[in-house]
Amino acid sequence: MARRPKGRFIDGIVLLDKSTGMSSNFALQRVKRFFNANKAGHTGALDPLATGMLPVCLGEGTKFSQHLLDADKRYLVTAKLGERTDTSDSDGEVVQTRAIDFTEAQLLTALDFFRGETQQVPSMYSALKYQGQPLYKYAREGIEVPRESRPITVFELNFIGLEGDELTLDIHCSKGTYIRTIIDDLGEILGCGAHVIMLRRTQVAQYPYARMVSLEQLEALVAQAHEQQIDPSVLLDPLLLPMDTAVADFPEVNVPDAIAPYLMQGQAVRIPVNADLKTDELVRITLGDIRRFVGIGTMNEDGLLAPKRLIVIHDEPAETD
Numbered sequence: 001m002a003r004r005p006k007g008r009f010i011d012g013i014v015l016l017d018k019s020t021g022m023s024s025n026f027a028l029q030r031v032k033r034f035f036n037a038n039k040a041g042h043t044g045a046l047d048p049l050a051t052g053m054l055p056v057c058l059g060e061g062t063k064f065s066q067h068l069l070d071a072d073k074r075y076l077v078t079a080k081l082g083e084r085t086d087t088s089d090s091d092g093e094v095v096q097t098r099a100i101d102f103t104e105a106q107l108l109t110a111l112d113f114f115r116g117e118t119q120q121v122p123s124m125y126s127a128l129k130y131q132g133q134p135l136y137k138y139a140r141e142g143i144e145v146p147r148e149s150r151p152i153t154v155f156e157l158n159f160i161g162l163e164g165d166e167l168t169l170d171i172h173c174s175k176g177t178y179i180r181t182i183i184d185d186l187g188e189i190l191g192c193g194a195h196v197i198m199l200r201r202t203q204v205a206q207y208p209y210a211r212m213v214s215l216e217q218l219e220a221l222v223a224q225a226h227e228q229q230i231d232p233s234v235l236l237d238p239l240l241l242p243m244d245t246a247v248a249d250f251p252e253v254n255v256p257d258a259i260a261p262y263l264m265q266g267q268a269v270r271i272p273v274n275a276d277l278k279t280d281e282l283v284r285i286t287l288g289d290i291r292r293f294v295g296i297g298t299m300n301e302d303g304l305l306a307p308k309r310l311i312v313i314h315d316e317p318a319e320t321d
Contacts, residue, residue: 007032007036007037007038007039008035008037008038008233009038009059010035010038010233010237011059011060011061011243012057012058012059012061012237012241012242012243013055013056013240013241013243013245013246014031014035014055014056014058014213014239014240014241015053015055015056015207015208015213016031016053016055016215017052017054017212017214018046019051019214019215020049020050020051021048022048023045024042024045024046024054025042025045027054027056027215028040028041028042028056030215030218031056031058031218032056032058034215034218034219034221034232034236035232035233035236035237036232036233037058037059039062040056040057040058040059040062041057041065042054042055042057042065043055043057043065043071043204043246044068044069044073044175044204047089047091047180047199048091049089049090049196049199050199050200050201051199051200051201052199052201052202053201053202053203053209054201055068055204055207055246057246060311060312061243063295063309064243064247064296064309067247068204068246069175071175071204071205072155072173072174072175072204072205073172073175073177073203074170074171074172074173074201075170075171075173075199075201075202076168076169076170076198076199076200076202077168077169077171077183077199077200078166078167078168078169078196078197078198078199079168079183079186079187079194079195079196080165080166080194081165081166081167081190081193081194082097082098082100082192082194083096083193083194083195084096084097084098084187084188084194084195085195087123088180088183088184088196089180089195089196089197090195090196090197096193097193100165101192102190107159107162107167108159110186110189110190111157111186114154114157114186115154115156115157116153116154118151118152119150119152120149120150120151120152120177120178120181120182121147121148121149121150122147122150122178122181123178123180123184152173153173153177154171154172154173154174154177154182155172155173156172157171157172158171166197167194170202172203179196179199180195180196180199183196205248206248206249207241207245211239211241213239218236221236222235222236243293244284244293247282247284247296248284250282250283250296251277251281251283251284252283252284252285252291253271253277253283253284253285253286253297253299254271254285254287254288254291255269255271255286255287255288256271256288257287257288257289260294263294263305264307266307266310267307268300268305268306269304269305270303270304270305273299273305277299278299279298279299279300280298280299281298281299282296282298283296283297283298283299284296285297285305285307285310293311294310295307295308295311296308297309
């Protein structure tokens with residue numbers, strides 16, 4: 001008999017406000033432990049230096065984490081001008097120091113260079129892989145490997161302030177955008193060099209900033225539950241967002257209860273749908289009048305709804321630690 005996984009079968013998404021100095025995986029494991037979840041995954045790592053929104057998917061929610069990884073992001077970043085580092089942030093070593101000598105007009109012109117669709121060469125200190133190894137491992141050994149430029153989009157780049165040698169910007173960008181690289185490139189355009197000293201992710205997709213919760217807050221709720229002699233889930237579970245919020249922008253296709261069992265067995269089903277849906281377009285699948293979310297699928301060439309990722313409904317509790 002297969003052993004059931006440890007932890008609860010709990011599904012949803014936690015908007016973690018990650019603190020500086022910790023890895024995203026460390027933060028993920030703490031959240032998983034606090035919720036006693038059987039499964040957890042994050043939706044795109046933040047550097048240890050960075051803080052802010054790190055959506056953590058629990059249980060069946062992990063099946064849709066890729067769609068948050070692909071979502072737009074927003075960051076507040078502060079750069080120190082006059083110094084360039086080998087990692088493009090304050091965790092690295094200063095490799096060049098130059099005078100700060102540019103006008104406000106030159107700064108605004110330089111910022112405009114990054115707006116819209118551009119090409120970006122990823123930093124050697126990124127987690128992208130080359131021949132199976134993350135780039136940062138090569139960088140730590142002093143090895144430079146070839147990297148291809150990638151298309152990115154900066155939807156907004158707002159100038160927040162310049163105080164002394166510290167420049168603060170607000171950046172709304174597409175997936176795969178490296179803020180450290182933008183700052184490093186900006187420093188070279190301005191002729192003084194620059195590196196990131198503060199980076200905070202303020203938004204992922206359309207998730208609200210106000211719903212973020214820190215590890216300290218989660219720990220306090222667990223302690224409060226123990227003091228009140230109640231299960232921590234009573235205080236923690238209300239913090240969860242529904243897992244279908246990860247695919248909230250997908251068009252909905254509602255499946256009648258009568259044919260729902262066929263769909264849930266992985267079969268493609270024929271139902272009346274919006275004629276505007278395109279073949280192979282991802283859709284959010286709900287069941288019956290209560291519109292229960294059960295996964296995502298596509299409309300195939302035959303006009304059938306084909307399931308792609310379906311959630312599992314658990315009837316038995318998981319083992320506890």
